Amino acid sequence: MTTxxxxxxxxDPSSVEPRWQARWAELELYRTDLGxxxxxxxxxxxxxxYPSGDLHVGHWYVKTPTDAIxxxxxxxxxxxxxxxxxxxxxxxxxxxxxxxxxxxxxxxYQNIDNMRRQLRSMGATFDWASEVVTCDPAYYRWNQWLxxxxxxxxxxxxxxxxxxxxxxxxxxxxxxxxxxxxRCWRCGAKVEKRDLAQWFLRITKYAxxxxxxxxxxxxEPIRIMQTNWIGRSEGAEILFTTAPDDHQPGGDDLRxxxxxxxxxxxxxxxxxxxxxxxxxxxTAPDRxxxxxxxxxxxxxxxxxxxxxxxREKTGVPIGASxxxxxNGARIPIWIADYVLAGYGTGAIMAVPAHxxxxxxxxxxxxxxxxxxxxxxxxxxxxxxxxxAYVSKSATDLMVNSGRFDGQPAPAGFRAIVEWLxxxxxxxxxxxxxxxxxxxxxxxxxxxxxxxxxCAVDGIVPVPDEELPVRLPEHVDYQGSGENPxxxxxxxxxxxxxxxxxxxxxxxxxxxxFMDSSWYWFRYLSPGLDSAPVERAxxxxxxxxxxxxxxxxxxxxxxxxxxxxxxxxxxxxxVGEREPFRRLFNQGQVLGADGERMxxxxxxxxxxxxxxxxxxxxxxxxxxxxxxxxDQGGPWSPSGIGGVARFIGRVWTxxxxxxxxxxxxxxxxxxxxxxxxxxxxxxxxxxxHRTLATVTADYEAFHFNTMVARLMELSNLxxxxxxxxxxGGSAWDEAIALLELMLAPAAPHVTEELWARHLAARDEAWxxxxxxxxxxxxxxxxxxxxxxxxxxxxxKLRDRVEVAVGLSEAEVEALVxxxxxxxxALDGKTPLRVIHAGGxxxxxxVVRG
RNA sequence: GCCGAGGUGGCGAAACCGGCAGACGCGGCCGACUUAAAAUCGGCUGCCCGCAAGGGCAUGUGAGUUCAAAUCUCACCCUCGGCACCA
Numbered sequence: 001m002t003t004x005x006x007x008x009x010x011x012d013p014s015s016v017e018p019r020w021q022a023r024w025a026e027l028e029l030y031r032t033d034l035g036x037x038x039x040x041x042x043x044x045x046x047x048x049x050y051p052s053g054d055l056h057v058g059h060w061y062v063k064t065p066t067d068a069i070x071x072x073x074x075x076x077x078x079x080x081x082x083x084x085x086x087x088x089x090x091x092x093x094x095x096x097x098x099x100x101x102x103x104x105x106x107x108x109y110q111n112i113d114n115m116r117r118q119l120r121s122m123g124a125t126f127d128w129a130s131e132v133v134t135c136d137p138a139y140y141r142w143n144q145w146l147x148x149x150x151x152x153x154x155x156x157x158x159x160x161x162x163x164x165x166x167x168x169x170x171x172x173x174x175x176x177x178x179x180x181x182x183r184c185w186r187c188g189a190k191v192e193k194r195d196l197a198q199w200f201l202r203i204t205k206y207a208x209x210x211x212x213x214x215x216x217x218x219x220e221p222i223r224i225m226q227t228n229w230i231g232r233s234e235g236a237e238i239l240f241t242t243a244p245d246d247h248q249p250g251g252d253d254l255r256x257x258x259x260x261x262x263x264x265x266x267x268x269x270x271x272x273x274x275x276x277x278x279x280x281x282x283t284a285p286d287r288x289x290x291x292x293x294x295x296x297x298x299x300x301x302x303x304x305x306x307x308x309x310x311r312e313k314t315g316v317p318i319g320a321s322x323x324x325x326x327n328g329a330r331i332p333i334w335i336a337d338y339v340l341a342g343y344g345t346g347a348i349m350a351v352p353a354h355x356x357x358x359x360x361x362x363x364x365x366x367x368x369x370x371x372x373x374x375x376x377x378x379x380x381x382x383x384x385x386x387x388a389y390v391s392k393s394a395t396d397l398m399v400n401s402g403r404f405d406g407q408p409a410p411a412g413f414r415a416i417v418e419w420l421x422x423x424x425x426x427x428x429x430x431x432x433x434x435x436x437x438x439x440x441x442x443x444x445x446x447x448x449x450x451x452x453x454c455a456v457d458g459i460v461p462v463p464d465e466e467l468p469v470r471l472p473e474h475v476d477y478q479g480s481g482e483n484p485x486x487x488x489x490x491x492x493x494x495x496x497x498x499x500x501x502x503x504x505x506x507x508x509x510x511x512x513f514m515d516s517s518w519y520w521f522r523y524l525s526p527g528l529d530s531a532p533v534e535r536a537x538x539x540x541x542x543x544x545x546x547x548x549x550x551x552x553x554x555x556x557x558x559x560x561x562x563x564x565x566x567x568x569x570x571x572x573x574v575g576e577r578e579p580f581r582r583l584f585n586q587g588q589v590l591g592a593d594g595e596r597m598x599x600x601x602x603x604x605x606x607x608x609x610x611x612x613x614x615x616x617x618x619x620x621x622x623x624x625x626x627x628x629x630d631q632g633g634p635w636s637p638s639g640i641g642g643v644a645r646f647i648g649r650v651w652t653x654x655x656x657x658x659x660x661x662x663x664x665x666x667x668x669x670x671x672x673x674x675x676x677x678x679x680x681x682x683x684x685x686x687x688h689r690t691l692a693t694v695t696a697d698y699e700a701f702h703f704n705t706m707v708a709r710l711m712e713l714s715n716l717x718x719x720x721x722x723x724x725x726x727g728g729s730a731w732d733e734a735i736a737l738l739e740l741m742l743a744p745a746a747p748h749v750t751e752e753l754w755a756r757h758l759a760a761r762d763e764a765w766x767x768x769x770x771x772x773x774x775x776x777x778x779x780x781x782x783x784x785x786x787x788x789x790x791x792x793x794x795k796l797r798d799r800v801e802v803a804v805g806l807s808e809a810e811v812e813a814l815v816x817x818x819x820x821x822x823x824a825l826d827g828k829t830p831l832r833v834i835h836a837g838g839x840x841x842x843x844x845v846v847r848g
Numbered sequence: 849g850c851c852g853a854g855g856u857g858g859c860g861a862a863a864c865c866g867g868c869a870g871a872c873g874c875g876g877c878c879g880a881c882u883u884a885a886a887a888u889c890g891g892c893u894g895c896c897c898g899c900a901a902g903g904g905c906a907u908g909u910g911a912g913u914u915c916a917a918a919u920c921u922c923a924c925c926c927u928c929g930g931c932a933c934c935a
Contacts, residue, residue: 010887050935091934163933173933221852225930228851304931308849434932441933512935552929554852587853588929596929625873627861631854632928639860639874646873648888663881663889696864705862708872715872718889789868794916796868834915836867843867845915 011651013615017748021123029767030125032081034524034537042078043541044070045520045580047549047557048085048132051111052092055118056597057605057623057635058589064620065586065629065703066548067124071744072698074125075773081541082125083523085132086112089140089512091173094445097477098186104445105473108135118608123616123747125769130523134515139522140447141468142532143514148450148461149571155202158459161438162299165194170482171442182300193299198440199449199508203563207232207432209577210562217582219630222554229555231433235259236417238349239425240270243321243330247284254278254322254333257344257431260354261420262412264326265401266372267349268362270333271315274298275341282333284319291318291335298337306337313338313361324349325425326416327402336361344431352388359388372400373409437560439511442483444475446509454496454503463497469505483507516557517564520544521574533573544580551585551630558583584701587632589623594634605635617746618644624703624745643707647749649714650742654735654753657726668722679720680730681780686716687734688781691774694741703745710742736774743768790815791843792824808835815842 024030046066049059070082093104100107112133119126132139150156164172166184171194176185184191203210207230213223235258244250254270272279274295283291294316298306305311315336322333338357339348352362352369362369371385376395396409404412420426440449448469450462462469472491475484485491485507496503518532524541525534558580565579590596591603598604610619622643627633652659661667670679690713697706717734720726736757743750747769754768783804788811790798798820802811812833815821825846834843 047935052935087935171933175934177933225852229931304849307931310849438932443933511933516935550929550935551853553935555930556932557935590928594927625860631861633860636860636874642873645888652888661881661889663879665880665890667889700864702864704860705864705872708862711872787868791868791916794867794914799868832915834867836916837865841867841916843915 009655011648011749013617013748014612016752017123017616020748020751021120024123024125024767025120029769030082030127031129032079032127034081034541036079037540039077039079041541042073042080042546043520043544044073044080044082045523045544045547046082046084047547047553048087048516048519049115050087050090050092051108051115053111053114053599054604055115055607056589057607057610057619058597059118060122060607060619061589061623061632062548062550062586063119063124064122065624065701065745067122067126067747068620068624068698068703068744069546069548069701070125071747071769072773074769075740075744075771077772080125081130081523082127083130083132083520084119084126084128085130085519085523086115086134087512087516087519088112088133088135089446089509089515091175091443091445094443094477097445103473104477105135108445121608121611121616122620130526132519132522132526134512134519135445137468137470138527138529140515142518142522143447143510144450144462144467144469145464145532146518146568146571147510147514148464148467149573150201150567151451151461153567153571155205155567155570156199157202157436158197158199160195161198161200162193162195163198163442164191166191171196182302191300196440196442198438199506200436200438200440201563201567203437203560204432204434206563206566207434209566210559216578216580218580219583219585222551222558222583222585225554226559229434229559233257233259233431233433235429235431236261236420236426237345237429238264238325238420240322240325240349242278242282242333243323245284245320248282248320252278252282254347255345256347256349257429258349260351260413261416261426262398262404262409263351263354263372264324264349264416265398265404266351266353266370267324267331268352268368268370269331269350270322271336271339271348271350271358271361272318272333273339273341273346274335274337276335276346279318279335282318282320287317287319290316294335294337298335301337303340306340309357313357313364315361315365325420325423332367334361334365342435343433353385354388354390356388356390359385370400372398374399434559437511437513437563439514440508441511442507443509444471444477444484446512447514448485449506449508449510451506452494452496452503453506454499454501456501457496457498457503460496460498460503466497471509483509485509513557513560517560518568520579521568531573533568535573535575538574542574543576543578546582546584547580548584548586550588552588554585584630586629587627589632590634592635597635605637610637610640614640614644615647615748617749618647621647621707621746625707627704629701629703646707646711646714647746649718650738651749651753653714653717653721654739655756656721657731657735658722660722670723670725671719676724676728679723679725680728683717683720683725683730683734684777684780685783686713687737688777689783691737691741692776692781695773695776698744706741707745710738713738739768740771740774743771786839788815788839789841790818790821791841792821793846794843795824797821797824802839804839806839808833811835811839811842815844 046063070080073080088108093108096102096107097104147156164177166172166189168187168189169184172191177191178185182191211227211230238256240254242250242252242254315334317332317334320333321330324331350358352358353371354373369385373396376397394410398404398407398409398412417426417428448471450469452460454460472488475488477484492504494503494505521533521538524537528534561579566577568574569577593603595601595603622640625643690709694706694709725731739750739753751768755765758765785801785803788800788802789796798818828846830844830846832845
């Protein structure tokens, strides 16, 4: 008997995992009863995916820890709603259509089928009954409906805006414009800008409200990025007028926005955006050729290039002048690409003495620099300023500013604006960096914008009862990259809903960010065909309690979602004005080469192969163990074997507590100096201390240290395997705690072990995932002594085991008597003894 | 360029509040078990000097604050995310 060394069967995920997945599905364990009010609700949302074809480990990296959160909350008795869906419109489907001659819909649905299968292999607790697919007319119909409400509210409007344009392939997305040469990805033609009439949503109306994050538990960096993206600037709008010349009569209004009206006397020239509407009219005939060349060049540059502060400043004078309203001075008008048409008024007054970009510009082109602000007490510069003085100190004084000389700059700011305001030439103003949201896309695979154009009635909204405006199925998307909807007469030609006369449909479709701006509301009632959202469920379940997804969405998706919620609230559709109470951004898993995973780079890591080899639990646990969840990093599978080993050890501990390791002579005997009673105290103490830290780690999403703590506990239990205490009550308690703690992260193996324990005790089966999260036994977890590090002059010299709760004097006496400390003191008298952080460390200071 | 994040052993990382740098795991080395291998189990493993006891050095670089700095401050270097038509 004793020589029999047969081990328990190994853990075999390939048989255990599918069996439990099937059982959970059969029992509909994760279908949420949204009407159940007996328990607290927990709406857990993870960013839905674009159906690109295959899941990669990056998808697992977001979703499996989120699933652990869902399970953790269920174990706390909450009614958890954890839906999934697909962000199914978008450019890649159209690209696939062009390249592979497959219909975008076919490509998309084929990918969705595959990804559904892959998502199910995670063993996650998604509520599939709530699934949303945005390219389904039952979904995009409500995009159209919402658009029409926004149109009624004045939140949607149409105006012209430039697009990247290829003469052969029409509008191009940013990623379809290649290289610094800016050429078309398909035909290589030089890309130009073209102005098109397009639809916008008025996000700027909510700019101030979007700056308010009160009540939201969001990461600070995301709040800062959104705040900077919105970019609120307080200042004034100043009215300059153009001076008369030989070629034009003057008297045109030129409005500028400035944050520094106190520097107005230092405005020595004016710069218009090359796209500014007055440029053509004001330009002198002899300047025209040069100006037109410059405007063309500026239009082909990207905004990132134009706003670079590093780049050499460029610009040309247009041969006209403006009148500075404070002193009547004639100042030359230039155009330069660092001034953008879309920001402020598209025109600036240049104050080179007090703005870095203006200084660089004036220096390069020999324009005058007039100092008008000086630090208090500073002498005036002897030979002119060597750099711009941009400091905004409250004690700065105004100089060379007529009757404002000697005034503090902040007072001058107000005084100058008040004075000009009384003359109708200025007013206080606020400008935002954020621009209204351009939602028009000249593409096929998106939600058609539901308006028609009638020669008689102009822009006419499609009536609600005619929604959805369906995408025609059979279109010619092979001809060119231009929107195929324009080539489909059956779609294009319609009748005006108002007059019944001939009309044409809008052929632009919506930005897919429109779809993702309200999908979590739709999850609550995906099949509802009378309204986009069911108000009662929305009121009960939103805002979302926890949202997880990538930080790459910090400003666009997450800002649009907030805007949409506010706009929907103003349309009376929802009650809350914020979508996501708590946000977490996990890091990105990069390819092994450190680059973003993408098919074209060939660095995509396929989770199916890993699951086949190690099982879903190991992959889940490894992704959690890799590092902090918000960090991400390059993918490397080295180390996954360690996690697989850990799961195997838990399996062995749970099913074979009395086994002896033939390779370890100490196996099966208690550690030296321990009897059964102390061993059991050690086991219970370790288990309950682990429970305390693991609980905190789950709550803080510190999954990597959570796994480490469980490894430590299993290592400790392994030392007691085969001894007299193995299989005893303390042991069994520790094993049960270990399984419960591991259950949210590794749901299959823990479910199997739990079922076997129940069967061994002849108890009826119940899922471990329906068990309550255990409570810490504080008495068991308490420690009696701890190790105290002792430093002399900040260097570690000794460690002392001390009882918990000694006074500082007792500790000091103990420590000063230690031989190593005496040696380190070398006869010198301690100057101070510092007791840090409640017995964490003692530092003895001796030098003078 | 602008906004945001991050740089710690051979590798992934830990140190949550300014208090023992390197938990946990990978890899490596040594051992046990085995006819053998695999698997499994145990031990050691930041670098340098030393037989050892011990000592010195060390958290991207350089300065500073402090009894004490991976952690705070300043400057610089490098990597990653976003920059409005990829999602």
